[in-house]
Amino acid sequence: MFDQEKQALADKIEKFCQERGLPAKSLEWRDIPFRGEWGMAAPLFPLAAADPNRQVPVPQHAQFLAESLRTYLGDLPGFSRIEAVRGYLNLYFSPPEYAQKVVQLVLANGEGYGTRQGTGKATMVEYSNPNTHKPLHVGHLRNVILGGSIANILEASGKKVIRVNYIGDIGLHVIKWLCNYEKYHQGETPSEDKTRWMGDLFAEADRRFAYEDSFEAEVRAYFARWDARDPHILELWKQTRDWSMEGFAQVYDLLGERFDRIYFESEVEEPGKAVVEQLIKSGLAHDGRPEEPVIINLDELLGTKEEYRVVIILRSDGTSLYATKETPLAILKFTEYDLDQSIYVIDVRQSLHMKQIRKVLELMGYPWAEHIYHLAYEIVNLPGNVTMSSREGTVVLLDDLIREATNRALEIVRDKNPELSPQEMQAIAEAVALGSIKYPMLARENTKMVTFDWENALDFNGQSAPYIQYAHVRANSILRKAGMEQFEVPQFSYALQPSEINLIELLARLPDEIQRAAKELKPSLVANFAYDLAKVFNDFYNQCPVLNAEPAIREARLALVAAARICLAKVLTLLGIRAPEVM
RNA sequence: GCCCUUGUAGCUCAAUGGACAGAGCAGCAGCCUUCUAAGCUGUUGGUUGCAGGUUCGAAUCCUGUCAAGGGCGCCA
Numbered sequence: 328m329f330d331q332e333k334q335a336l337a338d339k340i341e342k343f344c345q346e347r348g349l350p351a352k353s354l355e356w357r358d359i360p361f362r363g364e365w366g367m368a369a370p371l372f373p374l375a376a377a378d379p380n381r382q383v384p385v386p387q388h389a390q391f392l393a394e395s396l397r398t399y400l401g402d403l404p405g406f407s408r409i410e411a412v413r414g415y416l417n418l419y420f421s422p423p424e425y426a427q428k429v430v431q432l433v434l435a436n437g438e439g440y441g442t443r444q445g446t447g448k449a450t451m452v453e454y455s456n457p458n459t460h461k462p463l464h465v466g467h468l469r470n471v472i473l474g475g476s477i478a479n480i481l482e483a484s485g486k487k488v489i490r491v492n493y494i495g496d497i498g499l500h501v502i503k504w505l506c507n508y509e510k511y512h513q514g515e516t517p518s519e520d521k522t523r524w525m526g527d528l529f530a531e532a533d534r535r536f537a538y539e540d541s542f543e544a545e546v547r548a549y550f551a552r553w554d555a556r557d558p559h560i561l562e563l564w565k566q567t568r569d570w571s572m573e574g575f576a577q578v579y580d581l582l583g584e585r586f587d588r589i590y591f592e593s594e595v596e597e598p599g600k601a602v603v604e605q606l607i608k609s610g611l612a613h614d615g616r617p618e619e620p621v622i623i624n625l626d627e628l629l630g631t632k633e634e635y636r637v638v639i640i641l642r643s644d645g646t647s648l649y650a651t652k653e654t655p656l657a658i659l660k661f662t663e664y665d666l667d668q669s670i671y672v673i674d675v676r677q678s679l680h681m682k683q684i685r686k687v688l689e690l691m692g693y694p695w696a697e698h699i700y701h702l703a704y705e706i707v708n709l710p711g712n713v714t715m716s717s718r719e720g721t722v723v724l725l726d727d728l729i730r731e732a733t734n735r736a737l738e739i740v741r742d743k744n745p746e747l748s749p750q751e752m753q754a755i756a757e758a759v760a761l762g763s764i765k766y767p768m769l770a771r772e773n774t775k776m777v778t779f780d781w782e783n784a785l786d787f788n789g790q791s792a793p794y795i796q797y798a799h800v801r802a803n804s805i806l807r808k809a810g811m812e813q814f815e816v817p818q819f820s821y822a823l824q825p826s827e828i829n830l831i832e833l834l835a836r837l838p839d840e841i842q843r844a845a846k847e848l849k850p851s852l853v854a855n856f857a858y859d860l861a862k863v864f865n866d867f868y869n870q871c872p873v874l875n876a877e878p879a880i881r882e883a884r885l886a887l888v889a890a891a892r893i894c895l896a897k898v899l900t901l902l903g904i905r906a907p908e909v910m
Numbered sequence: 911g912c913c914c915u916u917g918u919a920g921c922u923c924a925a926u927g928g929a930c931a932g933a934g935c936a937g938c939a940g941c942c943u944u945c946u947a948a949g950c951u952g953u954u955g956g957u958u959g960c961a962g963g964u965u966c967g968a969a970u971c972c973u974g975u976c977a978a979g980g981g982c983g984c985c986a
Binding site (some may be wrong): 458513622639 | 912914915916923928930934945946951964979982983986
């Protein structure tokens with residue numbers, strides 16, 4: 328933002344160091360942690376520690392250097408004052424200039440503020456990955472939300488992004504479902520809620536499989552028939568798979584997710600078996616059939632001990648496994664696209680598995696194997712550390728949660744905005760409900776477990792999406808009443824309130840926050856920033872009258888509100904949360 | 911047994927190796943003739959699991975230890 332000034336400053340500091348025989352270390356600048364006045368700060372401890380002429384303890388010497396430097400620098404253009412405190416050199420920006428630059432920059436870029444155009448090779452993000460014939464619960468939600476947000480953030484940071492969904496449309500779970508359906512529910516068709524109906528039947532099939540030996544045997548036989556491409560089974564499979572896919576489409580539509588490419592497990596099953604043959608031929612895999620499965624003993628091949636373990640790539644009966652299909656999928660991805668990085672958003676329990684797949688691809692000689700990255704996230708549990716399991720009946724279904732949250736939000740909207748049409752009310756309630764469900768899953772670190780509880784999920788107060796959405800609504804409300812679309816170059820030539828300064832500071836930080844979140848693949852950084860931004864905006868809202876301020880101040884503050892609205896909408900969008908105009 | 915993750919206020923979580931460790935919820939006391947109170951103000955609450963080490967400086971990095979969760983040959 329102040330590049331020229333910063334460069335001039337760096338030159339002066341370098342000269343200062345040279346004159347005193349100090350190592351020419353560049354100072355590390357950071358924000359000053361005190362709010363209400365802004366600028367940049369540098370600790371002088373490293374320089375003090377490296378000073379050969381130092382005779383007092385480092386902190387004391389750092390303070391001495393800071394003071395010397397302050398005197399040496401004198402008055403600098405663009406900065407209002409310089410101070411030396413506890414070993415830090417603090418430079419304060421000149422408020423009117425800084426404020427104007429920031430607000431103008433935001434307004435000039437609009438929705439594009441803080442984002443860059445996509446250049447270079449693409450980054451692929453694989454996420455959601457639902458299994459057909461199974462219910463969708465809150466646990467699946469974290470994956471979708473996280474993956475979608477990461478894709479958004481990467482895109483905003485200047486990457487080309489390819490969103491990919493890998494659908495588990497085949498495997499033991501599907502065979503179980505089909506076998507159970509044919510035996511006990513022949514000819515039945517799904518009820519209104521297809522996903523739920525499919526899920527209920529899955530739970531039933533899963534129970535039979537676990538507790539009835541005869542059923543298990545039937546399922547195995549059924550799998551063999553699938554393998555032999557029994558036309559009857561293929562037909563049934565296609566039909567039932569479509570039911571699931573229709574249900575998924577509804578959910579993605581509601582959540583606002585879209586994909587550039589959908590891969591099906593079924594499309595890589597045959598290629599996977601070919602890869603297995605190839606691995607056996609090359610000697611990497613050991614074929615123990617018919618008694619034993621086909622395995623790759625990675626530890627033996629690599630000389631490691633209990634690190635990569637053994638990976639099973641084909642069952643002893645020749646049917647495929649998850650690992651059978653993972654290698655051809657990776658090959659397909661890198662064949663279809665020119666990728667810089669291939670990110671897999673998959674829960675942490677599959678860490679070893681992903682590590683094995685990567686290593687197998689590496690051993691097969693694919694140079695891009697190192698560009699595979701497993702983004703591991705922790706699962707969503709229920710209170711008391713109960714894992715969601717459809718078999719145990721310990722799940723919170725997505726449908727139920729969204730419906731309940733929307734109803735609660737609708738009550739509040741009706742109460743607050745009785746003049747709106749039912750359609751408008753519904754749209755707002757949905758935006759609020761989905762936001763409040765999504766936000767807690769994004770605001771934690773990926774590696775931290777999320778415990779779901781109803782009370783929390785339906786709380787629209789405090790650190791939550793509605794809080795941020797509400798700040799956006801307030802900004803929007805002011806602008807609507809002002810009736811302004813265009814803004815003159817704002818003049819902040821009055822005494823700025825601390826809350827105004829804090830707000831402007833956060834607006835200025837937005838681009839860096841996006842970059843950092845993209846680099847670290849952490850939507851939590853954006854989620855927490857969004858809350859900070861909303862909080863600071865609410866402070867401003869309470870302390871600084873806009874519409875009733877005297878003309879010069881009113882104009883500047885309106886521009887600031889417009890800039891804040893843009894940024895609030897921006898961060899919400901990155902999180903996959905809608906920013907309503909009214910609520 | 912081997913490996914991974916987590917441990918911060920009563921609860922849920924923040925904190926690019928840097929200044930007094932911050933929010934929300936819960937509790938208590940207040941604020942709607944003033945741009946929407948899904949908001950705001952004040953207040954209570956801490957030996958950052960424990961012990962060492964590295965560093966001018968550690969919640970953050972390293973080692974050990976304790977606790978919780980997860981993974982480890984035919985589920986995905």
